[in-house]
Amino acid sequence: xxxxxIAALGAGLxxxxxxxxxxKIGGQAMDAxxxxxxxxxxxxxxxxxLAAFVEAVALFGVVVALLQAAPAA
Amino acid sequence: xxxxxxxxIVFSVLFLVNSSIVSASEKKEGDNDKKFxxxxxxMHHVKDAHEFHLWDWNGKSVSIPLPIIxxxxxxxxxxxxSAFHHDDSGKEVVExxxxxxxxxxxxxxxxxxxxxAAVFDEKHNLINASKPLDFSITRNVFxxxxxxxxxxxxxxxxxxxxxxxxxxxxxxxxxxxxxxxxFVRDEIARPMIGEHKYKRYxxxxxxxxxxxxxxxxxxxxxxxxxxxxxxxxxFTLTLALFTFIITTVSGNKNYWKHIxxxxxxxxxxxxxxxxxxxxxxxxxxxxxxxxxFANITAxxxxxxxxxxxxxxxxxxxxxxxxxAFSLFITVIEIVVTAIQAYIFTILSALYFGMATExxxx
Numbered sequence: 001x002x003x004x005x006i007a008a009l010g011a012g013l014x015x016x017x018x019x020x021x022x023x024k025i026g027g028q029a030m031d032a033x034x035x036x037x038x039x040x041x042x043x044x045x046x047x048x049x050l051a052a053f054v055e056a057v058a059l060f061g062v063v064v065a066l067l068q069a070a071p072a073a
Numbered sequence: 074x075x076x077x078x079x080x081x082i083v084f085s086v087l088f089l090v091n092s093s094i095v096s097a098s099e100k101k102e103g104d105n106d107k108k109f110x111x112x113x114x115x116m117h118h119v120k121d122a123h124e125f126h127l128w129d130w131n132g133k134s135v136s137i138p139l140p141i142i143x144x145x146x147x148x149x150x151x152x153x154x155s156a157f158h159h160d161d162s163g164k165e166v167v168e169x170x171x172x173x174x175x176x177x178x179x180x181x182x183x184x185x186x187x188x189x190a191a192v193f194d195e196k197h198n199l200i201n202a203s204k205p206l207d208f209s210i211t212r213n214v215f216x217x218x219x220x221x222x223x224x225x226x227x228x229x230x231x232x233x234x235x236x237x238x239x240x241x242x243x244x245x246x247x248x249x250x251x252x253x254x255x256f257v258r259d260e261i262a263r264p265m266i267g268e269h270k271y272k273r274y275x276x277x278x279x280x281x282x283x284x285x286x287x288x289x290x291x292x293x294x295x296x297x298x299x300x301x302x303x304x305x306x307x308f309t310l311t312l313a314l315f316t317f318i319i320t321t322v323s324g325n326k327n328y329w330k331h332i333x334x335x336x337x338x339x340x341x342x343x344x345x346x347x348x349x350x351x352x353x354x355x356x357x358x359x360x361x362x363x364x365x366f367a368n369i370t371a372x373x374x375x376x377x378x379x380x381x382x383x384x385x386x387x388x389x390x391x392x393x394x395x396x397a398f399s400l401f402i403t404v405i406e407i408v409v410t411a412i413q414a415y416i417f418t419i420l421s422a423l424y425f426g427m428a429t430e431x432x433x434x
Contacts (some may be wrong), residue, residue: 045419048415056360059368
């Protein structure tokens with residue numbers, strides 16, 4: 001496996017982690033909204049913020065994979 | 074009338090986005106002699122450049138040159154980037170005021186005295202040249218100025234429409250801007266910072282919200298080769314640095330106490346938490362920086378990678394799939410432009426709120 005293969009593998013693993021995290025946030029936010037529809041707006045905005053935090057960790061993985069795969073500038 | 078004009082503009086931009094990406098990829102098919110390299114094409118689009126490369130015509134590049142401004146040992150040197158004749162491999166040597174310059178991987182190098190051509194070692198590093206200070210107006214700088222002018226036009230005309238109206242009813246572009254300003258105030262600043270202090274931070278929050286948003290949108294317009302401004306780490310670093318400085322300057326006694334001597338926990342825990350909180354001070358702006366940069370850059374790379382699938386498989390049959398997928402991703406990216414501006418603004422507001430929070434007993 002070349003260095004590019006390993007970089008791609010890393011990006012894929014980061015995407016799996018983010019998928020699980022955002023899936024859990026989305027599912028539970030939906031549950032909460034169904035339970036308390038009057039809190040819809042608040043739940044949605046905090047779910048978005050939490051999704052951004054989870055996504056950021058995955059994007060760190062993507063950036064590291066990019067640095068490996070991109071030609072040295 | 075106005076709404077339909079706006080809709081027309083939005084949809085024209087949408088179609089332009091896709092048709093232009095297609096044409097941007099097509100140009101690579103012209104040089105069949107060398108193998109199509111998707112990585113090179115994508116990096117060329119994502120990185121900053123010294124010219125607006127539009128398209129290739131009969132094997133020649135058509136581009137808009139931009140000024141190059143360098144500070145060398147001999148003082149200020151300026152010339153147009155067209156002097157390099159689209160060369161990016163360090164072959165074309167430009168002589169100006171007795172100094173010789175080459176362009177290599179979108180960086181300008183100054184050849185050492187007495188040298189006439191760039192010399193590379195086996196790792197493709199320039200060995201007989203040095204980098205002068207580069208203040209050039211690159212395409213990112215140019216697009217930033219364009220977005221600043223557009224923002225000024227939008228907000229000055231909005232302000233004028235309020236001045237003209239009798240009872241503060243927005244009209245014209247003001248009726249487009251007002252809901253967004255109210256959104257930033259009521260959904261971002263008030264809940265995150267608090268009723269009493271939010272007003273001080275409104276100008277900054279509104280500025281970053283609209284500035285990031287408009288630059289994200291401009292990044293999706295590939296007519297100007299998609300100047301990828303908000304996918305440039307220096308740009309996001311500057312914005313995150315502003316947030317860091319404002320947070321640090323407006324931090325009150327309670328904020329610093331929570332960093333250096335966490336109240337309500339045992340003494341060993343206080344000592345243990347201090348370094349973690351100090352590191353946390355710096356990771357917050359760093360994660361702001363990486364989040365915006367990586368989101369926008371990843372979006373650009375995905376669209377271009379889907380387009381280059383056509384040229385990797387060398388088949389027309391792939392084209393409809395590739396175009397459909399990149400249209401789908403482009404629509405998602407248009408949503409992401411707004412979401413990323415919102416996330417950056419709301420997290421900045423959150424940090425300001427933490428810095429100015431009063432102690433509750």
